[in-house]
Amino acid sequence: MLFAIFFAFWRFMEIITLIPTVGMLAYFVKQYNDQNFLTPNYILVLFIVSVLGLAWALFTLFSYHRSSSNARFVGLVDLGFVGGFIAGVYYLRFIKDYDCISISPGNSATISLSILGSATLNTLNLNVNRTCGMLKACFAFGIMNCVFFLFTAVMAFVHGGNEEKEAKKVKKVRRGSSRRRSHSGSHRSRRSSHSHSRAYV
Numbered sequence: 001m002l003f004a005i006f007f008a009f010w011r012f013m014e015i016i017t018l019i020p021t022v023g024m025l026a027y028f029v030k031q032y033n034d035q036n037f038l039t040p041n042y043i044l045v046l047f048i049v050s051v052l053g054l055a056w057a058l059f060t061l062f063s064y065h066r067s068s069s070n071a072r073f074v075g076l077v078d079l080g081f082v083g084g085f086i087a088g089v090y091y092l093r094f095i096k097d098y099d100c101i102s103i104s105p106g107n108s109a110t111i112s113l114s115i116l117g118s119a120t121l122n123t124l125n126l127n128v129n130r131t132c133g134m135l136k137a138c139f140a141f142g143i144m145n146c147v148f149f150l151f152t153a154v155m156a157f158v159h160g161g162n163e164e165k166e167a168k169k170v171k172k173v174r175r176g177s178s179r180r181r182s183h184s185g186s187h188r189s190r191r192s193s194h195s196h197s198r199a200y201v
Contacts, residue, residue: 003159004064007152011061014148018054021141024134025050042095043135046088046142053081053145075156081149089142096139100132 025047032039039047060074104125 003155007155007159008061008064010148010152010155011057014057014145014152015054015061017141017144017148018050018057021050021138021145022047022054024138027134028131042091045091046085046138049081049084049088050142050145053085053149056081071156071159075153078149078153078156082146082153085142085146085149089139089146092135092139092142095132095135098129098132098136100129100136102127102129 025043028043029039029047032043056077104127
């Protein structure tokens with residue numbers, strides 16, 4: 001039960017962060033396709049990994065019973081996505097050195113304070129580079145998903161180990177009960193044959 005709660009929580013976190021990532025990177029891919037340019041690797045790698053990761057997270061969340069029974073396989077695939085997101089973040093690493101926000105002085109405004117006179121206020125213009133901001137957000141979401149998929153991979157491996165232990169215990173119990181039944185059955189057959197021999201004598 002505890003595994004299910006934590007697993008579902010981290011899967012939701014993956015889905016919540018991957019949806020905007022896929023949307024923003026799809027915007028860049030469309031822009032390059034519309035201009036008949038090849039999409040750069042720093043966009044394409046993270047886009048492909050994000051799309052596949054989102055599909056995998058949705059599938060394993062909504063088919064939880066299959067995921068819990070194949071926990072080791074789920075953990076292995078999640079580790080693969082950790083490697084994929086590391087590659088995507090590595091290709092996009094240059095964006096961390098860019099400053100996406102610039103501040104420039106704006107127009108000055110004079111405010112009248114009646115008896116006290118007047119005051120001059122200088123305004124500031126905040127300029128945000130949209131492309132840089134979107135790529136930086138994708139870079140941050142990529143790092144976050146490296147951690148999230150690592151969490152779910154470790155949890156799945158631990159859950160898979162516990163499932164194997166439980167299965168071994170069940171097998172041992174079944175073997176013990178079958179041995180007891182066979183032993184009691186042979187003991188009963190001996191008694192019945194002994195009683196039959198007495199009856200005929």
